[in-house]
Amino acid sequence: MTGTIKYFNSEDAAKVLGVNVSTIKRWTEGGALECIKTAGGHRKFLMSHLASFVEKNRKKNSKVNLFTLESEQDIEISYRILKGDYKYLVEYILEHSLNCNREKVQQVLNGLYLGQYPLHFIYDVIITPVLHQIGHLWIENKLSIIQEHFASQTIRDCITRLQGIIKMPQQVDVRALCFAPSNEMHDIPLKMVDHILETRGFAVYNTGQNTPVEKIGDIFDTIAPNRLYISSTNRININELQSEINKLYEIAREIHCDVYVGGRSFDEIDYSHPAVKKRLFTFEEVYKY
């Protein structure tokens, strides 16, 4: 895991340790932080130099910008986040979600958010590719069904916990109902939609997995949502699904509620209804529209 990085320069070391380059220089000159000097006089750092500094100087290191650095691997992750090495981070999350290692997955997600990446970006560029990878591995019989469940549950938990550290804006007067129809167990995309809408200041009502449509009229009366987000991935019984979704479109139209749809079922499900504003394909679009 640590094999590919050979050296950090002073700027990298400063970013990883959360200090200025001048502080890095001072620490190296004072001998507190080891380094290698190149023939041209530049400082180069090995991961082990930063790790042993962190180990010996926990107090000095209190201003770290992403998370507490306690091991070489923490430094590596912090560095990859700062460099935007998404391919590495996707692989890392995949590996640790398959092992149900929530702590490691959470560290990366929190680190990305604290590193100023927008939530929709984290979902589009990191989480979605991880979930797609899990799908590929499963199709290729490289994962057991249990491993697939382990991984998706770990991710589900970690995105929920990430939501706990997100700074919420002031509420605006928009009520959004997030809905997953009957037989729909894929609720991770809907959760991510829900989280993004919260960051827009909307009041969000999420029905969660597998929601029958019959009683939905009551909810529309009580909440009077301005927006309805329908998420559908599973298309086992397409006719039943279409008729459920048609009911939702109709109820929404009656109360002038705008409908947004998302998920791969809409490759087959008709969404050319006057209530439907848009089919959304990315989490960035959920943030934008």
Ligand code: B12
């Ligand atoms: C995790 C997972 C599960 C988990 C779900 C856990 C959970 N709580 O969500 C479990 C194990 C329960 C599961 C079960 C099943 N699954 Co599954 N699952 C997946 C997996 C690996 C990831 C799904 C996911 O979250 N993707 C991430 C989302 C964000 O990506 P996306 O779906 O491409 O969506 C994009 C956009 O459409 C948009 N979007 C998606 N939804 C929404 C919603 C809104 C409102 C908006 C605005 C946008 C939006 O965001 C994404 C960004 O590009 C996929 C593989 C894959 N390629 O996705 C299979 C996959 C979806 N599953 C599949 C299947 C077949 C099943 C089962 C039938 C398996 C079985 N035989 O039991 C069951 C069905 C259960 C049911 N009744 O729903 C198939 C679906 C094929 C199809 N033709 O529909 C897939 C594609 C795997 C495969 N390649 O065969 N699954």
